[in-house]
Amino acid sequence: MKIKRHAAALSLVAASALVLSACGSDNNTPGTGGGSAAGGAPVACGGKKALKASGSTAQANAMTRFESKYAQACDGYDINYTPNGSGAGINEFVGKQTDFAGSDSALNASKGETDKAKQRCDGNDAWNLPMVFGPIAITYNVPGVNDVALDGTTLAKIFSGQITNWNDPAIAALNKGKTLPDQKIVVIFRNDQSGTTDNFQQYLQAASNGAWTKGAGKDFVGGVGEGAKGNDGTSAALKNTPGGITYNEWSFAKAQNLNIAKLVNLGGGDPVTLSADSVGKAIADAKTKGNGNDLALDLSSIYGTKTPGAYPLVLATYEIVCSKYADADTGKAVKAFLTVAATTGQQGLDQNGYIPLPSSFQSKLTTAINAIG
């Protein structure tokens, strides 16, 4: 009797599991944003069915777009991207858990990352391909003010505690004709390790004419202000802090309707509004420091841009791939995916706070992608 009752309960569980497993579907109506696959370069689909990658959270939403476009262009092929941070991404790539890595910074030779990656690629070089550019917005919360302009030197002084009030003469000089209130500046920074912080500090170093002396790195080293975790944390803290200023990925600044400061680049000139156009100009100027198809960027060429109308504060995120994969199937699929990402995948990226690649840079990338074996 008792045994029968347990058997009944068990079979109930089994039956419900069966029902559950029968009714699911992967088949979602394809996304409407960004047009169809038409107009892109022809993609040689093939190789491994499901690619695996992980790394930078900054490019997570771009990857989602690429994933969708890749599935449209290559029916039956899939890529899974785990946004678990650049460091984890490189570790998992080197440990052969993933097929390529997403990272906020290029492989660092002095930390031995380049050598380890070369070992992982069975002696072939690993390449850094900057695939996704996301601008960093300087966001602020000054009641009644919504068009502040700043430059690298002023930012360096604000984020190191030398300028502490919004009516400081240095800020006023950049904002002629506007009255800024007598309000204390509250710096809000990321207290988790972040590529955004690293890039922001590198920008301060490159564009402040020596006013930023604290160095760079994934931790904020300015020594002032209040910490918050993640882009969502800093943007929420900013909303609740009158007089606050922080740095966010553009997507978060837009989604939370934060005020974004205009920036004056090293060339002087007019303050530049953050837009796909103005960032595109800065990227078009970018110089690479890698050899041949390794497109690791010399970031100071972007941060220190003097081009009129170029917005200098950009976070470049890379895909780190093997130049030649020991497993030809993997190589073929990686190549197909990156081709989609660099061409049709770039459409509509601005909706998620990224900048579509300028065509001059796009051609460099496709050359490199085609050279992957």
Add this chain to the structure above:
Amino acid sequence: MTTTTSLDRPAAPQPFQRVSGARKLKDWVATILVGLAFVVAVIPLVWLLVTVITSGYRALMSSAWWTHSLKGVLPEEFAGGVYHAIIGSLLQSLVCAVIAVPVGVLAAIYLVEYGRGRVARMTTFMVDILSGVPSIVAALFIFALWIGTLGFQQSGFAVSLALVLLMLPVVVRSTEEMLRLVPQELREAAYALGVPKWKTIVRIVLPTAMSGIVTGVMLALARVMGETAPVLVLVGYSRSMNFNIFNGNMTSLPLLIYSELNNPTPAGQLRIWGAALTLIILVMSFNLVAVALSRFSAIKTK
């Protein structure tokens, strides 16, 4: 020393006097304090539930939510669902249960019925230690063993293994308590009839304790289902379905919530809250099943 007795006064004080003001005050203060403590304990719970439900219920209204994955869905559009994550959560925790429950129940039987001396003390000690292991440590241990040393790939099964480490002590503990509650007289009665020990355990002790054991197992399962640390370390994120627990990326609800945190669009926020609400519903239904099963499998006393 003369004593005057008054006939008006009773010889002994009345046994039930009126409650004095001081005692009333103490009673009143204690009632208020206990009441306040209850309210303070309930506020965060209700607040949490209300927040999750109001922010997430719209996601659950969409019909695709329960039947579709997120494959091909753009970050800013609200489409698709969390079917793949529900399947992942269920599969990972069920495989974990399949491993942890027999081991846990047998260990508890050993401790209660057979265990004497040093081995039993060691086992109890180890179970105590295991129950104090934080989930991230369990996850890293499995990573070092399963992936680092044995060279397997990340998979849902690795997550299940880490969950086993977290679930095992809970199962051992609750089963042990339940077995100890079985009256000694029942065992003695069985022995008196000449029933061997193993048969006494299988036919008398276990059925008597069954409802409690089932409840304990279900509660342990509900607890490991929401674990986040193992899924962050041991398996990759995927936006499409995967039924193969041994191969490939497999999303569970906590992993989906963590990954969608990178998406600041309203659609992404809605997905986060929706997935959180789904997880709560899932865990709650496990608890309800536990209650139902314990009623169902309880020994009839008459």
